[in-house]
Amino acid sequence: MALRLQNISKIYGPVRALDDVSLTVEPGECRALYGGNGSGKSTTARIVSGAVAPSGGQVKIDGQFLGTALPRRARMLGIGITFQELSLLSDLSVAENVVIGDAPRHFGLFTDRRRLYADARRHLAEIGLEHFCGVKANALQTGEKYLVELAKALYLKPRYIVIDELTTTLHASEVDIFAQLLDRHLADGGGALFVSHRLNELRRFCSTITVLHNGRRVADERLEAVSDADLVGWAGGRSSASVATANRSAATDRPTAVKIDNLRLGRREASLQLSFAAGEIAGLGGLPDQGQKVLLRILAGLTRPATEPDISVAGKRPILGAATDAAGAGIVFVSGDRDETVFAARSIRENMLAPFVARGADRPNDASLAAALSLLSTRYAGLDMPMSSLSGGNQQKVLIARCILADPALLVAEDPTKGIDVAARADVHRLFRDLAAKGTTILVTSSDDLELADLCDRVLVMDDGAVVADLDRATGGLSAQAIVSAYMKQEKAA
């Protein structure tokens, strides 16, 4: 009685994504699946869920072979999965989404709406979202979507759940909810395969670990027997991937590059007045969706503000709500939603050149594209390969790499290291610092407060459209602890 992957391999065109990978998850066990971008973690998760057929090898669930790749069959055999890119259907209500795999019916033919909503409500109550039953899934915030994805995976009471990078996008309080559900699942004799980049979470939830590198299994250990340094070393093939916090000079003596005045976010009466220096890396922290995203998107020209604020970037005044004009003013945007910016079927080259083509600017040549990609150690077969041939993490690297080609005055990035591994995160941070050293102002959000504290010169903590704390590294006031306590204080006051 166990979930067994036996000698699984998967070949995508010229790329061997998985090569003879075996692992076992026993009832009551939570096994970590750890590795760098493109190491084959997500492919493994998809194969277990039946969404993808392996090129070789077998998946055995409590003695029964999965056989044909059919998510429905995997579900019937007792597999639940949360997809990294979500499986929520935006036109359906939250409740319908939770039960879609096996909606309650009348006479076999009709949806039993009353029971559907009652069942979903009961399920959603466990993640504290029972009042969201009737809303369409796309009205939810990102963290809520991932919790609903979890509720959906647990709906059919699976024997084994596969958690693919779920917690990366969750807030600390949401991670606690996840922890409770996971504990109960394990206590009930279920098993779990937990895919994550975050070592502290692996240690918190898992007892055993399988490490993948370039599609091969490089370690299979009890987690308590190995050190973080071992794990990072195995996963990256690199010895020192730990994030070095650079000591950068304070940005106070630099000229102001970005000025925002008279900006009102949401239902706020008071307006924001912010300024950022050239070469400053500023983070926007706080609970999710407190105006950080809106602020970034207003700067990127994607959202029109309700009132007319004064915004100037390096002396230019971009037309608000016009993304092309923002780009012309030297503002570059990295979306937190990869689906929104990736042309999946088009080549890596076209994806990197898209912003230049859109503006009619001179296009960088292949050599500079390749150089930008290598700065982030992006794994790709060639610039002509479609974006869809890359793993999620590598797609993200392409999107970030293209930013440096534009030599931007202002870079606005939504959670740029979401879903990428430790080593890659260090690369992205280094790239941001190099850009800043050349005078680019960088505004960034992150679901990880530690990352903000590591990366930024200054962190503005936001709450309901207002800045409630301005933490500066130069004055020594910047730490993850300070960020957390700034927004937690707001929480209590509310």
Place this chain on the structure above:
Amino acid sequence: MSALPSAAPRLRSHSAIPALALASLGLGLAAIINPGLVSPAGLIGWSTSQLGLWAAVLAQTVVLVGRGIDLSTGAAVSLVNVVAIALFGLGWPLWLVLPTALLTGTVIGLANGLLIAVLKINALLATFAMSFVLLGLSLQIQPAPGGMAPIGAVTMMNGSSLGVPNALVALLALVALWQVLARTRFMLLLRGTGSDPQRAFNSGVPVLRTRLCAYILAGLFCGLSGIFVTLTIGAGDPLIGQPYTLLTIAGAVIGGVALMGGSGSGIGAILGSMFIGITGELALGIGLSPFYQQFIVGTVLLCGLAGVVLLRRSIDRTEDARIALTLSTIRRGEAA
């Protein structure tokens, strides 16, 4: 927190409201310009001329909701029409012709479904090609308009009961049929499939089967439409359904059915096609030369579309704001 309604905020689709407004407005205008339209005879005339379209638009709606499209709707209706007339010509009784006509439509739908769901041929191309196959068959069976349906059945279809045109009774039956369909598990799976086929597949939705069923069901509605056409005009015409293809797509979209799949109601689609039908009546009522008529119909249609788009946008915006507000109230409630 207890003040919040249990299923709040409710998921009520308002997608049909603009079409309802438009259809009422059009009908009102038409009645003013041409008061004869609302007379008993006028109502019968109008509803019988539209009944076939109302059934056909449901075929298109089912397919569109599943993120497909059907360019063979019109040709399928024509084929069912000439098949029925040919069978009447052979002396088949009504009770045998009607199921055969329905079956004809269903088989066409099955063929479309196999091409699209199983062989994974692009829906646009498959149904486009299918429309010529069906047109060819119809012309083979009956090259020119003619033939006769049983006079009793035709009289009944063009009659009225208790002052209500029978075609409107049939419309009510169509609406009821849609309401039943909307409550099926199939429709839930179809909306899921149309919303995002890959995610639906990953969620355990039998995407292939659902798509196949959508086309079969569309074929069934085409069969129904063909029967209505046959019984309202009482004759066969290999080109009768031709305009239905684009009329049903336009009607469904005016009625709030998403071209990209995932949402839409048959009721809205019927209202949308009603509006399109009424624009024709408006032009007729004014009594202009046929050349101007086309121009007027087109202009009214354009204005109506613009109105629908604007109205829908404002409804969506207030609705989104309302949901966002409710959600943030709930979130604050939980945080406290």
